[in-house]
Amino acid sequence: MAQTTLKVQGMTCGHCKASVEGALQELTGVTKAEVNLEEGTVNVSYDEADVTIEAMHEAVEEQGYDIV
Structure with a gap:
């Protein structure tokens, strides 16, 4: 199992959080x-x-959202 941290621009609320987590x-x-x-x-x-x-x-x- 590997781990990584992605830096994501534009996340501001609970909906953003749910969208990104769900997509991944x-x-x-x-x-x-x-x-x-x-x-x-x-x-x-x-x-x-x-x-x-x-x-x-x-x-x-x-x-x-954008990955930076």
């Missing part, structure tokens, strides 16, 4: 996604054999 958790291989609104980050636990960082970026960006 739908990806095969992601076991946990936890947003910290104050820091503008999301901590992701995932299986490197099933999902890539690029796929996570795409999932977040499809929700309308």
Whole structure:
């Protein structure tokens, strides 16, 4: 199991948190996604054999947020 922290721009509320966490958790291989609104980050636990960082970026960006 691997972990990464993504810096996400534009998250300001509970809906933002739910959108980003939900999009990431739908990806095969992601076991946990936890947003910290104050820091503008999301901590992701995932299986490197099933999902890539690029796929996570795409999932977040499809929700309308930018990865920085």
